[in-house]
Amino acid sequence: AQKVTQAQTEISVVEKEDVTLDCVYETRDTTYYLFWYKQPPSGELVFLIRRNSFDEQNEISGRYSWNFQKSTSSFNFTITASQVVDSAVYFCALSSVANDYKLSFGAGTTVTVRA
Amino acid sequence: NAGVTQTPKFRVLKTGQSMTLLCAQDMNHEYMYWYRQDPGMGLRLIHYSVGEGTTAKGEVPDGYNVSRLKKQNFLLGLESAAPSQTSVYFCASSLRVAGELFFGEGSRLTVL
Numbered sequence: 001a002q003k004v005t006q007a008q009t010e011i012s013v014v015e016k017e018d019v020t021l022d023c024v025y026e027t028r029d030t031t032y033y034l035f036w037y038k039q040p041p042s043g044e045l046v047f048l049i050r051r052n053s054f055d056e057q058n059e060i061s062g063r064y065s066w067n068f069q070k071s072t073s074s075f076n077f078t079i080t081a082s083q084v085v086d087s088a089v090y091f092c093a094l095s096s097v098a099n100d101y102k103l104s105f106g107a108g109t110t111v112t113v114r115a
Numbered sequence: 116n117a118g119v120t121q122t123p124k125f126r127v128l129k130t131g132q133s134m135t136l137l138c139a140q141d142m143n144h145e146y147m148y149w150y151r152q153d154p155g156m157g158l159r160l161i162h163y164s165v166g167e168g169t170t171a172k173g174e175v176p177d178g179y180n181v182s183r184l185k186k187q188n189f190l191l192g193l194e195s196a197a198p199s200q201t202s203v204y205f206c207a208s209s210l211r212v213a214g215e216l217f218f219g220e221g222s223r224l225t226v227l
Contacts, residue, residue: 045218101213105157
């Protein structure tokens with residue numbers, strides 16, 4: 001079985017603050033993939049990143065960065081210098097061999113950035 | 116460049132009625148999925164398909180049926196709608212296994 005836990009239900013920050021979203025996953029597999037998706041108020045789901053279990057390098061894309069730590073089964077996401085446009089629901093997701101690579105999503109974290 | 120298109124976008128049903136949601140993708144993707152999104156529960160997989168003519172059950176398949184007669188289309192059917200099926204439904208497709216999912220805009224279904 002696989003499971004994704006996003007313990008933070010809602011986070012509210014003031015513009016320009018940094019915000020970190022936690023994601024903890026469970027899987028028995030050694031081969032798996034982790035994802036983050038963004039769902040802005042308009043409702044569509046936007047892919048942000050895909051990371052495989054053999055690549056523990058952190059990644060930075062503009063104001064977004066991801067910290068993958070297999071030792072703690074975590075794949076956390078940080079938004080630096082947040083902006084109002086970052087307000088959205090963010091989902092962490094896991095795909096693994098044992099689950100036929102079907103994607104399992106966490107419950108999501110709602111981020112509100114206030115001007 | 117349409118990507119993934121879902122129809123209809125909104126629908127209101129009475130309990131017991133049937134309906135079909137259509138998902139069409141123009142990216143020649145093999146894999147297609149139907150998810151439902153409910154508050155506080157993330158997205159849950161209903162059914163999926165790994166290629167034309169194939170379907171398989173996901174996490175919450177009860178009360179739904181699917182068909183993938185053509186590679187570009189994935190249909191989700193509700194034979195006898197129940198209020199518990201009130202939700203937002205998302206179709207997605209991917210080029211490869213464990214690949215990035217491309218989502219449709221969602222279909223909001225209300226069952227009274």
